[in-house]
Amino acid sequence: MNTPDNIEKLIQNTVIHSNPDVNQAVLKELLQQFDNTREQKQAVMQPNIRRTIMKNRITKLSITAAVIGVVVLGLLEFVGTQSTSGVVWADVAKKVQASRGVIFRSTEHIVPDTYDQKSDFSMQYCTSTQSRLDGYKEGEIIKTIWGDCNTKTVILVDHLPSHKSYVKMTLEKMMPDRLRTADPNRWVQKFLSCQYKKLGQKTIDGVLCEGIETTDPAFYGGGNPPETPVARLWVSVETGYPVQFEGERVYDGQRHTCVQDQFQWDVELDESMFEPNIPADYIDISP
Amino acid sequence: MLEDKLLVWKFKHGSKEAFCRIYEKYRDDLLRLAISLLNEADVAEDVVHDVFTSFIQNANRFQLTGSLKGYLATCVANRARNVNQAYQRQQNPGLDASVPASSSSRPEKWIIISDEFRWLSNALVKLPYDQRETILLRAQGGMKFRQIAKSQSVPIKTVQSRYRIGLDKLRSMLNGEVTK
Numbered sequence A: 001m002n003t004p005d006n007i008e009k010l011i012q013n014t015v016i017h018s019n020p021d022v023n024q025a026v027l028k029e030l031l032q033q034f035d036n037t038r039e040q041k042q043a044v045m046q047p048n049i050r051r052t053i054m055k056n057r058i059t060k061l062s063i064t065a066a067v068i069g070v071v072v073l074g075l076l077e078f079v080g081t082q083s084t085s086g087v088v089w090a091d092v093a094k095k096v097q098a099s100r101g102v103i104f105r106s107t108e109h110i111v112p113d114t115y116d117q118k119s120d121f122s123m124q125y126c127t128s129t130q131s132r133l134d135g136y137k138e139g140e141i142i143k144t145i146w147g148d149c150n151t152k153t154v155i156l157v158d159h160l161p162s163h164k165s166y167v168k169m170t171l172e173k174m175m176p177d178r179l180r181t182a183d184p185n186r187w188v189q190k191f192l193s194c195q196y197k198k199l200g201q202k203t204i205d206g207v208l209c210e211g212i213e214t215t216d217p218a219f220y221g222g223g224n225p226p227e228t229p230v231a232r233l234w235v236s237v238e239t240g241y242p243v244q245f246e247g248e249r250v251y252d253g254q255r256h257t258c259v260q261d262q263f264q265w266d267v268e269l270d271e272s273m274f275e276p277n278i279p280a281d282y283i284d285i286s287p
Numbered sequence B: 001m002l003e004d005k006l007l008v009w010k011f012k013h014g015s016k017e018a019f020c021r022i023y024e025k026y027r028d029d030l031l032r033l034a035i036s037l038l039n040e041a042d043v044a045e046d047v048v049h050d051v052f053t054s055f056i057q058n059a060n061r062f063q064l065t066g067s068l069k070g071y072l073a074t075c076v077a078n079r080a081r082n083v084n085q086a087y088q089r090q091q092n093p094g095l096d097a098s099v100p101a102s103s104s105s106r107p108e109k110w111i112i113i114s115d116e117f118r119w120l121s122n123a124l125v126k127l128p129y130d131q132r133e134t135i136l137l138r139a140q141g142g143m144k145f146r147q148i149a150k151s152q153s154v155p156i157k158t159v160q161s162r163y164r165i166g167l168d169k170l171r172s173m174l175n176g177e178v179t180k
Helices: A004-013 A020-044 A049-055 A057-066 A074-078 A089-098 A176-180 A184-193 B002-012 B016-038 B041-057 B068-089 B115-124 B129-139 B145-152 B156-179
Strands: A101-111 A121-127 A130-137 A140-148 A153-158 A165-170 A197-204 A207-214 A227-236 A242-251 A254-264
Touching: A004 B115, A004 B129, A004 B156, A020 B016, A020 B041, A089 A184, A153 B002, A165 B002, A184 A227, A184 A242, A197 A227, A207 A242, B002 B016, B002 B068, B016 B041, B016 B068, B016 B115, B016 B129, B041 B068, B068 B129, B068 B145, B115 B129, B115 B156, B129 B145, B129 B156, B145 B156
Parallel strands: none
Antiparallel strands: A101 A121, A101 A254, A121 A130, A130 A140, A140 A153, A153 A165, A197 A207, A207 A227, A227 A242, A242 A254
16 A cells, blocks of 8 residues: 555655666767857856855855955055044954954855755854864754865865765866955955945944945946845954954845854964864765 | 765866766756656656756856755756646647657657656656646655745645645555556
């Protein structure tokens, strides 16, 4: 006697086979289509690498954690240092740039989102050349991402019990300055290069902060800026370091929100935490 | 899964190898879903072929926010739904009864169907299309009810109801077959 459970399993387990010769013929045709499409795109426009990075969550997480950059743009010229407020915004960029290492928490939400294995939040540890991201879900680490700017490699480890796997990725085509697009240092610089307004003061976790807000589409950059972008940066009046970053934007009908907080600036991070430590029973699924 | 995210990332950056891996990994699942939805091999083959072609053409705009398998399964379901609606507009009773010959130029059959699969498909095709699609996206596409609800633009309770009623009907049909 078939029960609903049995029926479901029957549907799940029924298999079909495909003709290997036809598989190859179809694949060949699709690869030809692939080549044609790539050629057409290259003829029409250069790829918007930044947008590609920012729209891909894995890459974005990797890149977010990848580097605390060293580039200071000439934009500081546009920012007055004679501010009458407690925060001298040009000094914020300098302090962030000079930070030896930074630890922060990042929480992202995408609505609507159908991805069920997303981290609740991640803790990120960055120096000028190395990074580590630990993704947490319900208190457990479910993924770790190590990034090394010197070797241009990223290692992604999936700790979910049903996966236990890792992949190694070499960003051979990525220029170092493009690796810096999403780090806190870059955000500070971007803020100061965009049109922004001052938000005044508020206390975050007991720290008196001053904030600025931008709705300038240029903040997220690229040739296809998001709809209704908003970003806020809150900086400690006392230390001059960022305390909280809030970003919100809409891409392709999805609302992305991101909060970075719990910053610890200018910390000495132990080298050992950037050495990939992959358990022996994890499977290498690098293609 | 991380592997899929990496494959998509490489695919979007022009890796043929990544596309080949995606194709090899999900081809048979998509063919199975398409033929289960449409119960006609030639049309199902064209639907899957079109999904992969569209995937290539839209690579630069594609953003993976859920599972890759779920995304591709939704693409197959959407195309299959369009095909089914087109035939309904032509006042055909159902694809199983009167699908016109495919325009596919493939000289050989892509899908090799077992007797067991054919037996199950013949029962599935007797279900209303919405119920069939819901059951197949859940059981073969591995999608959750809320993902199916989103893809069908209906409330989740509707999807759960379609699933339960469809499964009950299928059970009755298959038990009837067994007891004959």
